[in-house]
Amino acid sequence: MKTNNRSAAEVFSRIPSPDTSLINEMINKELQSFNRKIIVLDDDPTGVQTVHGVSVYTDWSLESINKGFQEEHSMFFILTNSRGFTAAETTKAHQEIAANIVEAAKKNNREFIIISRGDSTLRGHYPLETEVLKDTVQAMSDTHFDGEILLPFFKEGGRFTIDDIHYVQYDTELIPAGETEFSKDRTFGYTKSHLGEWAEEKSNGKYQAEHMTYISLESLRAMNIESIEQQLMHVENFNKVIVNAVDYADVQIFAIALIRAINKGKHFLFRSAAALTKVMGGISDKSLLTREEMMSADTNHGGLVIIGSHVKKTTEQFGELQKSAAVEFIEFNVHLVLEPDQFEAELNRVVDTTNELILQGKNVAVYTRRERLDLGENRKEEELKLSVKISDAVTSIVKRLEVRPAYIIAKGGITSSDIGTNGLEVKRATVAGQIRPGIPVWTTGSESKFPGLSYVIFPGNVGAKTDLREVVEMLSTK
CATH class of the missing domain: 3.40.50.10840 (Putative sugar-binding, N-terminal domain)
Incomplete structure (x- = not known):
C-alpha cells in the first residue's frame, strides 16, 4: 500500500x-x-x-x-x-x-x-x-x-x-x-x-x-x-x-x-x-569539529578522499566536489577487475599517482568508476566476489601509501570500514566527534599505520549536496 x-x-x-x-x-x-x-x-x-x-x-x-x-x-x-x-x-x-x-x-x-x-x-x-x-x-x-x-x-x-x-x-x-x-x-x-x-x-x-x-x-x-x-x-x-x-x-x-x-x-x-x-550513553552535545582540532601536526602533505559508495546522494556530492579547485581527481577503472593483469596495472597507476600528489601537497580524490558492474541476470554471486576484489583493491591504496596524508576521508559505509580496519590497521580508535551532523571522525590509535590521524567516515547517504566539497575545502585551507 x-x-x-x-x-x-x-x-x-x-x-x-x-x-x-x-x-x-x-x-x-x-x-x-x-x-x-x-x-x-x-x-x-x-x-x-x-x-x-x-x-x-x-x-x-x-x-x-x-x-x-x-x-x-x-x-x-x-x-x-x-x-x-x-x-x-x-x-x-x-x-x-x-x-x-x-x-x-x-x-x-x-x-x-x-x-x-x-x-x-x-x-x-x-x-x-x-x-x-x-x-x-x-x-x-x-x-x-x-x-x-x-x-x-x-x-x-x-x-x-x-x-x-x-x-x-x-x-x-x-x-x-x-x-x-x-x-x-x-x-x-x-x-x-x-x-x-x-x-x-x-x-x-x-x-x-x-x-x-x-x-x-x-x-x-x-x-x-x-x-x-x-x-x-x-x-x-x-x-x-x-x-x-x-x-x-x-x-x-x-x-x-x-x-x-x-x-x-x-x-x-x-x-x-x-x-x-x-x-x-549519556553523550553530551558537542560543537562540530574545527580544522584546528583535526590537524594534529603541521604537514605540507595533501589529504586523501576515497569515494566508493554509489548511492544517489554520494553521486550528487561527488558532482559538487568535482567543481572544487582544491582537489586532483583520479578515476580507478574497477571494471578492469574482469582482466586481472590490466586490473593490477591500473591499481599500481592509482597508488603511484596518489603517493606523488600527496607528497606534492595536493589533495587527492580517488573514485571508483561510477557505472555499476552488472554481469546480468543470475550472476549475483559472481558480482559479489568481484565487488570484494574491488573493495580489497580500494583498501590497498591506503595500505600502500608511503606518505602520511594530512587527513583521510572515506565515502561510504563498507568502504570506510575496510579502509579503517585493513588499510589503516586500526584496532582501537577514539571518536573525536563530528565534522558535519551525522559525519563522524575517528582519531586513529597508536597501533595504526598513521597514529593520531583524523579519519573522516562519510556515510554514503548522509549530508547536504555541498557537504563533501565544504569538508574537503575546510580541511585543505592552510
Whole structure:
C-alpha cells in the first residue's frame, strides 16, 4: 500500500514542543541509576555519528571486549562491518561476539545491554543478527530476553518515525522508507514503511504487526512515562516494540521509561540507528569539529578522499566536489577487475599517482568508476566476489601509501570500514566527534599505520549536496 509523501514542515508543526530542560534533567537522573555496560555492535563504521569520546574496537576478541568493560565510560562500540557479510558470516560473528560478551561480563561482574546499531534506512541482516545474539546469550547465561526495541530514528540523517511509519526526508518532503531507493537494495530490500509491518515482513510472519507494542508520539510528548513503562513491562516472547520519534526528546522520554522497566527486571535487545546510543550513553552535545582540532601536526602533505559508495546522494556530492579547485581527481577503472593483469596495472597507476600528489601537497580524490558492474541476470554471486576484489583493491591504496596524508576521508559505509580496519590497521580508535551532523571522525590509535590521524567516515547517504566539497575545502585551507 502506497503512503502519501508528507510535507516535513506541516507534519512537525502539528507536534507539540517538549520541555527539553525538564527532560534533560530527568534522563540524566535516570542514567545515574543505570549501572550497565552498553555494548554497541555497529554493522558499519557510521554508527558513531552521534557520539564523541568513546572507543571503537575493530575486532571482537575476548581481550578487546574485556578492555571495553574495564573502561570508565559506560559505552563502547564494536565495529562488526556485518552489512558487508554473508548470512553465514554474520551468524558466526554474532555467535562469537555474544559468547565473548557473556564471558567478559562474568569476569567483570557487570550487567550489560547490547544495541545492534543498523542502518537508519532499514538495510542490514535483520532479524538474523538480533536472533543470533538472543539465542547465544540465553544459552550461555541466565538472561532471558522479553522483547526487542526497534528505533531507527536518526535526526541528523532526516529519518523520522511518525504514526509507526518510518520516513526519509528529501529536501522539504518526508518519503515513506519503503518507497525510497534504499528499499530497493539488492541484498536487503523490503516493501513496508510501517515498522510493525516491516518487522513482520522481515521475520516472514514470525512476529505479527498487530501483536507488537507501539510507543506513540502522543504518549511521548504527553510524557506519559508510567504508561510507557507499563507497556514495556507487558512485553514478552521477544516481541517487537516500535518507537516513534522525531526528536531526541522523544528518545530521552522513552529511555526514562525503558531504564525503569530494565531496573525492574525486564530484558531487551535493541535494533536501532545512532540516536539511541547517544541518549543511552549519556553523550553530551558537542560543537562540530574545527580544522584546528583535526590537524594534529603541521604537514605540507595533501589529504586523501576515497569515494566508493554509489548511492544517489554520494553521486550528487561527488558532482559538487568535482567543481572544487582544491582537489586532483583520479578515476580507478574497477571494471578492469574482469582482466586481472590490466586490473593490477591500473591499481599500481592509482597508488603511484596518489603517493606523488600527496607528497606534492595536493589533495587527492580517488573514485571508483561510477557505472555499476552488472554481469546480468543470475550472476549475483559472481558480482559479489568481484565487488570484494574491488573493495580489497580500494583498501590497498591506503595500505600502500608511503606518505602520511594530512587527513583521510572515506565515502561510504563498507568502504570506510575496510579502509579503517585493513588499510589503516586500526584496532582501537577514539571518536573525536563530528565534522558535519551525522559525519563522524575517528582519531586513529597508536597501533595504526598513521597514529593520531583524523579519519573522516562519510556515510554514503548522509549530508547536504555541498557537504563533501565544504569538508574537503575546510580541511585543505592552510
